[in-house]
Amino acid sequence: MAIKVHGATLSTATMKVCACLNEKGLDYEFVHVNMRVGEHKKDPFLSLQPFGQVPAFEDGDLKLFESRAINQYIAYTYADKGTPLVFQNPKEMAKALVWMEVEAQKYDRPASKLTWELSFKPTMGKPADDALVEEYVSQLSKVLDVYEARLAQSKYLAGNSFSLADLNHLPTLSYLMGTSVKAVFDSRPHVRAWCEDILERAAWKKVVDMKNNQ
Amino acid sequence: MAIKVHGATLSTATMKVCACLNEKGLDYEFVHVNMRVGEHKKDPFLSLQPFGQVPAFEDGDLKLFESRAINQYIAYTYADKGTPLVFQNPKEMAKALVWMEVEAQKYDRPASKLTWELSFKPTMGKPADDALVEEYVSQLSKVLDVYEARLAQSKYLAGNSFSLADLNHLPTLSYLMGTSVKAVFDSRPHVRAWCEDILERAAWKKVVDMKNNQ
Numbered sequence: 452m453a454i455k456v457h458g459a460t461l462s463t464a465t466m467k468v469c470a471c472l473n474e475k476g477l478d479y480e481f482v483h484v485n486m487r488v489g490e491h492k493k494d495p496f497l498s499l500q501p502f503g504q505v506p507a508f509e510d511g512d513l514k515l516f517e518s519r520a521i522n523q524y525i526a527y528t529y530a531d532k533g534t535p536l537v538f539q540n541p542k543e544m545a546k547a548l549v550w551m552e553v554e555a556q557k558y559d560r561p562a563s564k565l566t567w568e569l570s571f572k573p574t575m576g577k578p579a580d581d582a583l584v585e586e587y588v589s590q591l592s593k594v595l596d597v598y599e600a601r602l603a604q605s606k607y608l609a610g611n612s613f614s615l616a617d618l619n620h621l622p623t624l625s626y627l628m629g630t631s632v633k634a635v636f637d638s639r640p641h642v643r644a645w646c647e648d649i650l651e652r653a654a655w656k657k658v659v660d661m662k663n664n665q
Numbered sequence: 666m667a668i669k670v671h672g673a674t675l676s677t678a679t680m681k682v683c684a685c686l687n688e689k690g691l692d693y694e695f696v697h698v699n700m701r702v703g704e705h706k707k708d709p710f711l712s713l714q715p716f717g718q719v720p721a722f723e724d725g726d727l728k729l730f731e732s733r734a735i736n737q738y739i740a741y742t743y744a745d746k747g748t749p750l751v752f753q754n755p756k757e758m759a760k761a762l763v764w765m766e767v768e769a770q771k772y773d774r775p776a777s778k779l780t781w782e783l784s785f786k787p788t789m790g791k792p793a794d795d796a797l798v799e800e801y802v803s804q805l806s807k808v809l810d811v812y813e814a815r816l817a818q819s820k821y822l823a824g825n826s827f828s829l830a831d832l833n834h835l836p837t838l839s840y841l842m843g844t845s846v847k848a849v850f851d852s853r854p855h856v857r858a859w860c861e862d863i864l865e866r867a868a869w870k871k872v873v874d875m876k877n878n879q
Contacts, residue, residue, distance in 0.1 A: 501811045501814065501815075502767075502771060502807075502811060513756050513759060515759055515760075515762075515763050516763060517762075517763050517766035517767060517770060519762075519766050519770075520759070520762035520763045520765065520766040523762050524755075524758075524759040524762060527755065527758075528755055528759075541738075541741065541742055542727050544738075544741075545727060545729055545734070545737075545738040545742075546729075548729075548731075548733075548734035548737050548738060549729050549730060549731050549734040551734065552731035552733050552734040553716075553731060555769060555770070556731065556733075556769070557716060593716075597715045597716060600715065601715075
């Protein structure tokens with residue numbers, strides 16, 4: 452099989468790439484990286500990903516890392532397969548790039564920190580840091596205020612069709628829906644409708660199933 | 666004039682966009698946003714940039730924000746002008762996307778925090794926070810170890826020609842060269858040569874001149 456994802460099913464960055472491949476209907480081999488024994492911090496993994504973080508990606512002889520870069524590559528290279536995740540029209544694509552960057556630069560940090568505090572730490576028997584949670588909820592709320600205004604104008608972040616700009620949110624969104632932070636999303640009606648819509652996608656449910664069956 | 670950059674010449678994100686426009690040889694109008702009186706936190710600026718952060722960008726009726734998204738738009742839309750900053754070959758472009766993401770996800774945070782501590786705070790008569798500086802120097806050093814290995818293989822991050830993956834580093838790189846953190850770059854010979862090379866580009870010097878003449 453030409454496409455390989457080296458990662459861990461609990462990892463949000465890994466899940467992001469799998470969601471993209473599923474939207475495209477592409478077959479791939481999932482190579483489990485055992486992070487408990489530190490496989491991501493030594494060769495051969497480090498030769499694929501020099502920062503020692505999952506996932507790493509192969510498509511034939513092309514080796515990539517950084518989940519958002521991998522997803523852009525998949526979306527452009529397999530543009531004619533499955534769900535169109537990028538736009539042909541340059542102005543529409545420019546808007547999508549803006550919201551892809553908003554996810555990466557504004558949404559991701561508070562969302563990932565809250566996922567760690569409220570979803571991962573409890574499974575390890577560690578208490579959440581309440582002060583950090585409060586700080587990141589405040590940051591996330593400001594981001595979601597902008598999303599609420601945006602999603603009142605268009606069904607999805609980049610326009611009226613689902614794109615990478617939406618997809619890249621799914622892993623943290625999914626984790627946070629199982630925590631008290633769900634209320635922060637639910638209190639904004641357009642954000643709530645957007646979350647419900649994108650979390651219902653078949654390609655995403657396949658990622659959740661893979662995680663649950665691991 | 667069709668292209669407008671709404672920003673501040675001291676802002677690293679604004680400088681990044683100006684560097685890109687200069688590389689492309691594109692004329693643009695610079696609209697100064699007076700952040701001292703909070704112009705970025707009210708209309709009309711907020712209608713261009715809902716997060717209240719510079720820069721915002723206009724190209725005719727297209728309005729964009731997020732400096733990395735703006736630069737990708739410029740590089741693709743004006744592909745036939747000035748310096749090629751993206752690649753036509755999909756595999757080369759995929760590599761460029763990886764290193765653009767590395768800048769955004771790994772390099773930028775420690776570099777921006779150090780720029781704040783060591784370059785901006787002193788001009789305001791505030792002392793740097795030594796513990797934070799130590800933490801971010803440690804993070805930056807790990808990133809630059811990966812850069813050193815990469816730049817031993819190719820002259821620039823994405824390959825053998827200058828691209829957006831390099832360009833997006835310039836503003837923080839330039840500030841940090843005037844601080845003690847210069848030694849962290851200089852101690853890695855390939856990183857040092859890369860810094861010297863890209864900081865010498867005419868398009869970048871024009872940005873520095875604009876800042877110094879403000």
